[in-house]
Amino acid sequence: xxxxxxxxxxxxxxxFVSPIAYIIVSSFLxxxxxxxxxxxFTERSTDLSGVFANLAILVFMICPFxxxxxxxxxxxxxxxxxxxxxxxxxxQIVIGKYFAALAIFCIMLAITLLYPLFLQIMSGVYWPKVLxxxxxxxxVGSAVLGIGLVCSALTENQIVAGILGVAISLSLLLISxxxxxxTGVLRAVIDEITIMAHYQSFLKGIFDVRDIVYFMAWIxxxxxxxxxxxxxxxxxx
Amino acid sequence: xxxxxxxxxxYGNFQxxxxxxxxxxxxxxxxxxxxxxxxxTTLMRIISGYMPATSGTCIIDGIDIHENxxxxxxxxxxxxxxxxxxxxxxxxxxxxxxAGIKGVPKKSIPARIDAAAAQAGIEHRLNQIIGTxxxxxxxxxxxxxxxxxxxxxxILDEPTSGLDPNQIIEIRNLITxxxxxxxxxxxxxxxxxxxxxxxxxxxxHNGRVAAEDTHEGLAVKTSGGETIKVRVHENSESAAxxxxxxLSFQSSVAKDxxxxxxxxxxxxxxxxxxxxxxxxxxxxxxxxxxxxSLEEIFHKLTLSEKNSPxxxxxx
Numbered sequence: 138x139x140x141x142x143x144x145x146x147x148x149x150x151x152x153f154v155s156p157i158a159y160i161i162v163s164s165f166l167x168x169x170x171x172x173x174x175x176x177x178f179t180e181r182s183t184d185l186s187g188v189f190a191n192l193a194i195l196v197f198m199i200c201p202f203x204x205x206x207x208x209x210x211x212x213x214x215x216x217x218x219x220x221x222x223x224x225x226x227x228x229q230i231v232i233g234k235y236f237a238a239l240a241i242f243c244i245m246l247a248i249t250l251l252y253p254l255f256l257q258i259m260s261g262v263y264w265p266k267v268l269x270x271x272x273x274x275x276x277v278g279s280a281v282l283g284i285g286l287v288c289s290a291l292t293e294n295q296i297v298a299g300i301l302g303v304a305i306s307l308s309l310l311l312i313s314x315x316x317x318x319x320t321g322v323l324r325a326v327i328d329e330i331t332i333m334a335h336y337q338s339f340l341k342g343i344f345d346v347r348d349i350v351y352f353m354a355w356i357x358x359x360x361x362x363x364x365x366x367x368x369x370x371x372x373x374x
Numbered sequence: 375x376x377x378x379x380x381x382x383x384x385y386g387n388f389q390x391x392x393x394x395x396x397x398x399x400x401x402x403x404x405x406x407x408x409x410x411x412x413x414x415t416t417l418m419r420i421i422s423g424y425m426p427a428t429s430g431t432c433i434i435d436g437i438d439i440h441e442n443x444x445x446x447x448x449x450x451x452x453x454x455x456x457x458x459x460x461x462x463x464x465x466x467x468x469x470x471x472x473a474g475i476k477g478v479p480k481k482s483i484p485a486r487i488d489a490a491a492a493q494a495g496i497e498h499r500l501n502q503i504i505g506t507x508x509x510x511x512x513x514x515x516x517x518x519x520x521x522x523x524x525x526x527x528x529i530l531d532e533p534t535s536g537l538d539p540n541q542i543i544e545i546r547n548l549i550t551x552x553x554x555x556x557x558x559x560x561x562x563x564x565x566x567x568x569x570x571x572x573x574x575x576x577x578x579h580n581g582r583v584a585a586e587d588t589h590e591g592l593a594v595k596t597s598g599g600e601t602i603k604v605r606v607h608e609n610s611e612s613a614a615x616x617x618x619x620x621l622s623f624q625s626s627v628a629k630d631x632x633x634x635x636x637x638x639x640x641x642x643x644x645x646x647x648x649x650x651x652x653x654x655x656x657x658x659x660x661x662x663x664x665x666x667s668l669e670e671i672f673h674k675l676t677l678s679e680k681n682s683p684x685x686x687x688x689x
Contacts (some may be wrong), residue, residue, distance in 0.1 A: 143474040147460070154462040219458035219519070222422045223475040224444040371425045 140225045144233025148207070149240060158241060161203055165245050168195050173252045183262050185253065186340045189270040192249075193336055196278045197310050201302025203241060204285030205295045207234040208367065212293035221371065231364045235286055242278045246271065266342045273339025276352040280332050281306050283359025290366040309333070375400040375527060375557045376421065381430035383416050383581075390416045391581045393430065398574065400526070403553045405572030406561040409676055413581040414561040415455060418531050421559065422452040435526055448477060451525035455532045457516025461505030465496060465515050468504055469522055476523035486522055494518035495548060510541035517548065528552065530560040534567060546571060565672055577675050584675045592671045600640040600663070604633040604647060607657030620650050 152158045172191045177183065211217040220230050250271075256262045285302040292298050313333035316324050328334040332355070335348045376398045383391040391413050398404055406414045420427045421434070423443040432439045437446040460468055469487045478486050491497045494514040499507065504515060513533065520528055533549060534542045542564075549560065549571050562568050568575055569589055577584040577592075585592055606613050610628040617635060618626035621643050625636045637643060640663075651658050 139480075140475055143471060147463075147471050150467070151460060151462050214458070214460070215454060215456045216458040216460060218424055218452070218454040219472065220475070221424050222447060222450065222452045223472075224447040224477055225475050226444070 140229040141233040141236065144220075144225075144230055145237040145240065148234050148237035151210075152206075152237065152241060155206075157202075157206070161199055162241065162245050165195060165199050166248055169249045170252070173249075177256065183256055183260055185256075185262070185267055185270055186342075189274055190340055192274055193277050193333065194310065196274060197281055197306045198303060200242065200278055200281035201285035201288065201306055202299045204235075204238045204282045205289050205299035205302060207238060207286055208289040208363070209293050209295035209298045213295075227364045227367050228360070231286070231290075231360050231367070235282065235360060235363075238282050238286070239279060242282060243275070246275060246278070269339055269342055269344060273336050276339075276349070277332055277336050280352055280355045280359075283356050286363045287359050287366065290363040290370075375402065375435055376559075377431075377433040378421070379431050381417070381420065381427050381432060383413075383420065384428045389581060391420075391427070394581075394583055396576065396583065396586065398557065398559075400557055402557050402574055403572045404557075404559045405568030405575045406559060406578055407565065407568050407575055407672060408561075408563065408578035408584075410563055412578045414578055415531055416581075417578065418452075418529050418559065418561060419454075422450055422529050423447050424452070424454075448523065449526045450529060451520035451523065451527070452529045453516045453520040453531060453533060455535060457512050457519070459504045459512060459515060459519075462503065464501050464503055465491070465507070465518075466500040468515065469500075469518055472519045473522045478523050486524075490518040490521045493521055493548075493552065495544070510537055510544065513537060513541070513545060514548070517545075517552075521552065526556055528556055528558045530558065532561055532563070534562070534564065542567070577672060579676045585671075600637065602635045602640060602644065602647065603660070603662050604635065604651070604658070605631060605660035606633070606651060607659060609656065613651060613654075613656050616654055617647065617650060621646055 169192060172188045172195075173185075176185070176188045176191075180187070208217070211220065221227075253262050253264075253267050257264075281302075284305050285298070288302040288305070289295070289298040291301070309331055310333060312327060313331035316327035316331065316334065319327065332352075335351045338345050338348055376396070378394055378396040381391055381394040382389065394417060406417065408414050419425050421432055421439065423439045423446060426440050434446045435449045437449075439446040460471075463471070466487060469490060470483055473483045473486050474480075487500070488497065491500055494517045496511060496514045496518055499511055499515075504512065507515065517530070517533065520530070530549065534545050537545060546567060549558065552558065553571065558572075560568070560571065573588060574586065575589055575592060576586045604613070604617075608631075610631045610633055614626045614628035614633045614635075617623060617633065623635045623637045623643070625634075627634050635647070644663075648658055648661055
């Protein structure tokens with residue numbers, strides 16, 4: 138546990154030294170405010186499900202860039218040699234780094250809480266549904282960060298990792314959009330495997346344990362896959 | 375302390391190490407010497423647990439590095455060829471992080487940082503950002519990192535590469551100081567570095583151990599005996615003939631006024647050389663023992679194995 142904490146803390150420290158973190162966080166917040174204002178003022182509604190549907194697309198595009206540097210940078214600087222020759226498990230390194238990225242994502246989400254608070258003061262919001270939206274977007278972000286983590290473990294070039302991550306996450310988004318045009322078994326299968334389909338119930342205000350299990354499995358799988366990729370890299374080198 | 379048996383490493387179809395067998399006791403200072411691409415870095419990476427060997431075992435302080443890497447790595451401090459530094463951190467933050475992941479208890483981390491920084495000579499740079507340090511100080515920070523958990527075994531991969539001559543001397547002195555208390559493996563393709571610092575020298579060539587001995591031992595092995603150089607005022611050729619006849623050396627060659635004498639056992643003959651020459655009326659100007667330099671040994675060993683089947687290795 139201590140090792141995970143140490144890795145996460147170092148990652149966060151480095152993250153906020155580089156301008157990339159600030160650029161990502163501020164562009165996310167800028168877009169989020171745009172969605173909030175656009176939806177509530179044009180539609181004159183306190184229902185935030187439309188806002189959160191848009192936010193998810195933003196998350197798909199931005200989160201891979203948040204996790205692109207996690208391993209690529211270590212590989213490029215050679216600091217991965219320090220981690221791999223220290224008495225620490227690869228899984229601890231992976232979890233520590235993932236938590237660091239997740240922490241930044243949580244900070245981003247926490248700042249957007251200002252908007253529903255503002256709406257509360259103006260006219261009042263239905264908090265259980267809003268909090269469910271937040272849980273949903275948190276899980277979507279966690280899953281997409283997982284994709285970025287795997288991509289980062291694959292290459293020492295963080296730009297390649299970032300673009301690969303976005304390509305994968307947007308493809309998943311595209312598949313879930315296509316599923317709207319299909320019917321029958323194909324649609325059922327797509328709805329089971331894509332992130333967006335599982336996010337829909339959160340948008341509708343439905344809490345389903347199956348969705349939680351889906352996201353948890355997705356996150357654990359990406360952590361496991363990243364660890365395996367790094368381990369096999371040690372063999373191939 | 376270190377027991378390596380039958381260690382081989384393949385990168386895909388390409389074999390980088392061929393059945394390496396080495397054994398070193400606690401406190402040994404070992405110099406791994408070899409041309410670029412001989413397999414030194416590969417061997418050090420396997421010993422440090424950075425990557426696994428394809429076959430064979432490597433046991434550090436009684437623990438198999440492949441079977442139980444976490445336990446074995448507690449006893450190992452490793453400095454890769456390029457020091458693994460985070461440029462955005464201060465030296466203190468970096469050493470604190472390194473101490474943490476190497477399992478130093480939280481309470482003793484500040485003391486360990488100070489001790490390792492003092493050993494590496496960077497105590498006045500602790501609050502500086504690593505990205506702004508000179509190359510020599512980065513190397514020292516890397517060494518402090520390797521020392522932070524007081525490892526029994528220290529592995530240094532080309533610790534002086536890319537440094538200027540003054541920095542090389544500083545780092546070399548630093549290593550000599552550190553080596554007094556622990557087992558050290560250090561690699562280099564710069565010969566004097568190994569010659570000065572290391573008691574045992576292992577020459578690696580094409581993924582094989584070409585030789586393993588002390589410097590003096592290697593000199594005897596490669597030249598076939600000890601060498602003594604003699605300088606006389608004139609008639610060096612006739613003096614060489616005289617010495618060969620009277621004292622029966624294996625070889626006695628005169629060139630440019632210097633006679634090079636070689637024999638397996640010099641201990642008895644050494645004293646007689648001067649006596650014989652002076653007695654015969656030669657003006658003796660100089661008499662010195664000249665064991666083959668490491669350059670010569672290295673050249674001889676690596677060139678003589680040129681025709682071996684091992685392919686070129688790129689690290």
